[in-house]
Amino acid sequence: MDKRQTKSLIFAGLLASLICATGAQAQDLSILTNRSPDRERLLIEGAKKEGQVVIYSAAIVNQALRPMAEAFMKKYPFVKLTYWRADTEEIVAKLSAEVRAKNVVADLVEGTGVGELAVETGLTVPYSTPATDELPEMYRDPRGNWASSRISYFGMAYNTKLVPPDQVPKTYDDLLDPKWKGKIAWRIGTSSGTPLFITTIRLSRGEDKAQEYFAKLSEQKIINFGSGSARTLVDRVIAGEIPIALNIFAHHPLISKAKGAPVNTVLLDPVPSTAGTMVVPKGVRHPHAAMLLADFILSKEGQEIFAKAEYFPVRPDVAPLETLAPVVPKRAGVQELFVGSEKLNRYYESSQKIWEERFR
Amino acid sequence: MAGAGGFFHRFEHWRVSPVVAILIAILLFAIVPPTIFLVNASFHETLPDGSPGAFTTRFYQQLMAGKLFLPSLINTIIYACGSALIAIVIGTTQALIVERTNAPGRKLAFLAAIISLGVPHILYTVAWLLLLGRSGPVNDLLASIFQRPQVLDVYSLWGMMLIEGVGFVPLTFLLMSSVLRSTDASFEEAAMMSGSSPFGAFMRISLRMAFPALAGLTLLIFVKAFESFEVPALVGLAGNVSVLTTMIYQSSRQAGAANYGEAGAYSVCLVIILLGLMFWQNQLSKNAKRYQTITGKGFRPRVIDLGIWRFPASALLVCLFLCVTVVPVLMLAFTSFQPFYGGVSLEAFTRLSLENYEALLKPGSFRDSILNTLTLGTMTATLVVPFTALCAWLVVRRASGAWMLDQIASVPLVFPAIILSVAFLDVFVNMSLPLYGTLLSVILASSVRYLPYGMRYAFAGAMQIHSDLEEAATISGANKVKIFFRILMPLLAATLVSSWLMIFLLSVQAVSLPLLLVGPGSEVMAVTLFELWQNGQVTELAAMGVLWIMLMTCVSITFHMLTRRHQLTV
Numbered sequence: 001m002d003k004r005q006t007k008s009l010i011f012a013g014l015l016a017s018l019i020c021a022t023g024a025q026a027q028d029l030s031i032l033t034n035r036s037p038d039r040e041r042l043l044i045e046g047a048k049k050e051g052q053v054v055i056y057s058a059a060i061v062n063q064a065l066r067p068m069a070e071a072f073m074k075k076y077p078f079v080k081l082t083y084w085r086a087d088t089e090e091i092v093a094k095l096s097a098e099v100r101a102k103n104v105v106a107d108l109v110e111g112t113g114v115g116e117l118a119v120e121t122g123l124t125v126p127y128s129t130p131a132t133d134e135l136p137e138m139y140r141d142p143r144g145n146w147a148s149s150r151i152s153y154f155g156m157a158y159n160t161k162l163v164p165p166d167q168v169p170k171t172y173d174d175l176l177d178p179k180w181k182g183k184i185a186w187r188i189g190t191s192s193g194t195p196l197f198i199t200t201i202r203l204s205r206g207e208d209k210a211q212e213y214f215a216k217l218s219e220q221k222i223i224n225f226g227s228g229s230a231r232t233l234v235d236r237v238i239a240g241e242i243p244i245a246l247n248i249f250a251h252h253p254l255i256s257k258a259k260g261a262p263v264n265t266v267l268l269d270p271v272p273s274t275a276g277t278m279v280v281p282k283g284v285r286h287p288h289a290a291m292l293l294a295d296f297i298l299s300k301e302g303q304e305i306f307a308k309a310e311y312f313p314v315r316p317d318v319a320p321l322e323t324l325a326p327v328v329p330k331r332a333g334v335q336e337l338f339v340g341s342e343k344l345n346r347y348y349e350s351s352q353k354i355w356e357e358r359f360r
Numbered sequence: 361m362a363g364a365g366g367f368f369h370r371f372e373h374w375r376v377s378p379v380v381a382i383l384i385a386i387l388l389f390a391i392v393p394p395t396i397f398l399v400n401a402s403f404h405e406t407l408p409d410g411s412p413g414a415f416t417t418r419f420y421q422q423l424m425a426g427k428l429f430l431p432s433l434i435n436t437i438i439y440a441c442g443s444a445l446i447a448i449v450i451g452t453t454q455a456l457i458v459e460r461t462n463a464p465g466r467k468l469a470f471l472a473a474i475i476s477l478g479v480p481h482i483l484y485t486v487a488w489l490l491l492l493g494r495s496g497p498v499n500d501l502l503a504s505i506f507q508r509p510q511v512l513d514v515y516s517l518w519g520m521m522l523i524e525g526v527g528f529v530p531l532t533f534l535l536m537s538s539v540l541r542s543t544d545a546s547f548e549e550a551a552m553m554s555g556s557s558p559f560g561a562f563m564r565i566s567l568r569m570a571f572p573a574l575a576g577l578t579l580l581i582f583v584k585a586f587e588s589f590e591v592p593a594l595v596g597l598a599g600n601v602s603v604l605t606t607m608i609y610q611s612s613r614q615a616g617a618a619n620y621g622e623a624g625a626y627s628v629c630l631v632i633i634l635l636g637l638m639f640w641q642n643q644l645s646k647n648a649k650r651y652q653t654i655t656g657k658g659f660r661p662r663v664i665d666l667g668i669w670r671f672p673a674s675a676l677l678v679c680l681f682l683c684v685t686v687v688p689v690l691m692l693a694f695t696s697f698q699p700f701y702g703g704v705s706l707e708a709f710t711r712l713s714l715e716n717y718e719a720l721l722k723p724g725s726f727r728d729s730i731l732n733t734l735t736l737g738t739m740t741a742t743l744v745v746p747f748t749a750l751c752a753w754l755v756v757r758r759a760s761g762a763w764m765l766d767q768i769a770s771v772p773l774v775f776p777a778i779i780l781s782v783a784f785l786d787v788f789v790n791m792s793l794p795l796y797g798t799l800l801s802v803i804l805a806s807s808v809r810y811l812p813y814g815m816r817y818a819f820a821g822a823m824q825i826h827s828d829l830e831e832a833a834t835i836s837g838a839n840k841v842k843i844f845f846r847i848l849m850p851l852l853a854a855t856l857v858s859s860w861l862m863i864f865l866l867s868v869q870a871v872s873l874p875l876l877l878v879g880p881g882s883e884v885m886a887v888t889l890f891e892l893w894q895n896g897q898v899t900e901l902a903a904m905g906v907l908w909i910m911l912m913t914c915v916s917i918t919f920h921m922l923t924r925r926h927q928l929t930v
């Protein structure tokens with residue numbers, strides 16, 4: 001591109017921004033909470049006018065986002081869906097910058113841990129859709145700020161070559177055995193790592209007993225793994241570098257085990273679970289299309305796409321992949337402790353402090 | 361120095377020439393907004409929604425009082441010095457053999473270095489960890505020799521230095537050879553006439569003449585290691601070796617909420633340390649005239665005849681190439697054919713499979729991102745190279761105020777990429793121009809980010825061009841524009857071409873910078889790679905890495921052939 005082209009590009013940009021500035025107007029957001037019988041019709045009419053919808057999501061592109069987009073656009077060919085994938089931390093950073101600058105690109109935001117954080121910081125507007133009525137009570141927000149889109153269960157991974165079958169820890173207390181000293185790792189720097197583990201113990205045992213437990217657990221010199229995702233930590237377990245990993249996504253070891261990797265999952269009682277949540281950003285530009293998409297993700301069809309992508313659906317009438325079913329607590333006969341984003345957020349700082357004092 | 365005085369006198373009108381002022385204005389326009397964001401962030405509380413709150417100095421106080429700050433700082437310094445030392449020693453040796461000896465096949469080292477540059481840092485680190493890790497082949501081998509498990513612990517400070525240092529070898533080599541290439545033979549010849557050995561002449565003359573450029577390069581590598589992230593994160597964190605960048609990373613991601621105070625305070629400290637170092641380097645290059653060697657008299661450097669020693673020299677080059685590039689890439693390739701990574705063993709060879717590639721090459725997997733990536737690299741390099749050439753020339757010719765160009769253009773080097781990304785996000789999202797989320801915004805940001813690299817390259821080249829050619833042109837009636845395009849650019853061509861390719865390769869593999877700037881439709885491949893690292897298995901990542909390296913190798917070789925056709929050695 002030569003200089004003249006660059007100049008004309010900048011000029012065109014200037015012009016376009018002027019046009020945008022005059023064209024922008026306050027959106028009628030009543031559709032977000034409309035539950036009237038002709039909601040579906042209104043959504044489709046509105047979405048036709050809007051013509052596009054943008055989702056920011058933490059779901060994996062190849063398996064989940066792209067098939068979701070393709071199915072959605074097949075059903076509603078008049079809406080062009082585009083997506084941007086990132087981790088929750090990046091999503092929140094981008095979302096907050098957009099809302100502050102009143103330059104909101106996202107219409108719907110989906111990810112684990114996005115929910116309460118975004119709600120509390122005033123980045124969202126409440127919405128309500130009949131689709132959430134299908135969900136179990138604990139996966140819903142009574143105030144309508146967020147709705148769950150998929151569930152994650154957390155468990156312990158171990159290397160089957162390094163941990164003999166008769167010695168595999170089965171409970172949280174088994175982890176305290178001195179023979180595991182220096183052999184257990186957990187993830188730091190992400191809310192589903194140490195904060196979730198510590199919060200789970202606090203919620204299930206009460207503060208005093210939890211502190212006793214942490215005092216003993218800190219003797220184990222747990223390896224602070226801060227260099228990658230839960231999946232990466234499981235890879236280290238498979239490679240034999242770390243015998244035991246805590247609070248990893250319970251289904252990851254199963255996927256690798258099916259390929260012959262020396263790894264397995266143990267569900268410790270209670271099994272912490274979290275939900276991916278959907279929120280609508282303040283200043284949303286395509287509210288009708290956003291609602292249409294939210295409904296689609298919560299529909300049986302949308303949930304089946306998530307299930308196929310190795311996520312756990314929120315709808316009770318959609319079954320997870322048969323190969324992953326063993327880690328669903330209900331099926332395994334283990335208690336599930338749902339730590340919703342509101343709870344996780346409330347306990348985050350104090351749990352983080354416990355980690356800093358005892359385990360850093 | 362009378363001649364020089366006259367020279368400056370005649371060039372007096374440079375002082376009123378607006379060129380420097382315009383360049384400074386452009387640089388400031390690019391660099392001031394993120395700097396303001398950074399300083400602001402470090403002195404204000406961050407409100408939950410990410411906007412700045414009340415004024416505070418607590419982040420600095422915390423930094424100084426924190427019990428982890430000092431050990432981390434010491435670790436960082438040891439780590440940066442160690443990596444710079446390894447990179448400089450190996451890279452310079454390589455450059456010497458290639459540029460100044462007659463070792464056979466030496467020119468292939470360029471291709472090797474360019475291929476290595478195409479390996480994204482994160483993959484490179486992963487490959488080394490697979491190699492040297494607790495269950496890697498090296499440890500397995502050592503364990504069978506010494507009869508005890510895990511002889512090497514790569515998750516340590518030395519492991520970090522080794523991986524980082526070796527990772528910088530290609531960059532050092534390329535930069536160093538651009539310095540050595542343009543040294544004048546006549547000085548050495550004079551020394552040899554006076555009875556010095558070729559080697560002695562080289563050590564005493566050429567190496568010393570390259571000193572300012574070498575110092576600049578060392579500084580660059582040092583700073584790069586200082587602010588590097590991949591190795592500290594992947595190697596350091598796993599071994600509980602804390603350095604400053606990983607501290608920033610952890611503090612900026614806490615609770616998921618935007619909080620850049622601590623990270624900002626750290627970055628401000630880093631900028632100050634760096635400005636000090638740059639001041640020192642600027643003092644050095646004040647005497648730059650002493651080091652000018654490309655004069656009107658023909659400048660092709662002398663080649664030292666190694667005699668029979670030229671074969672060991674070639675063997676050394678091959679050896680370095682094997683260690684620096686081939687072995688890690690092979691390790692990646694091996695891993696990419698595994699259903700899961702469980703170490704290197706005979707058993708592992710029985711379960712080779714193509715499933716990772718099948719998963720990645722599903723139709724429509726990368727569609728736009730390849731085109732976006734190539735556009736990003738091409739545009740960034742094309743913006744940065746001529747710009748830095750002009751800046752470097754003005755700096756070297758000491759056009760009034762031009763020293764500021766060098767200082768300002770080096771500033772982006774010290775911003776940790778994570779912070780730069782957030783700062784640019786803030787700038788673009790608030791802009792009235794609809795740049796936010798576009799590929800153009802990523803191109804602009806990465807141009808700023810890679811300015812210092814272009815600058816180092818162009819500076820090393822321009823410093824060695826004597827002003828007599830320009831004086832001759834001036835006397836013959838050429839104006840400044842003409843001199844720049846007709847004399848400087850051709851003389852610098854080889855340097856600029858390498859600089860272009862280097863910036864291309866660096867900008868396409870950057871992850872942290874585009875992470876927040878891209879939007880729907882402007883995704884680039886490096887980010888996809890990073891996502892695989894986050895969500896995929898290491899085997900899928902390796903497969904994607906192999907594909908990426910193949911693509912980059914194709915780009916590099918095409919480029920190499922094109923430039924060869926036009927008589928430019930890269």
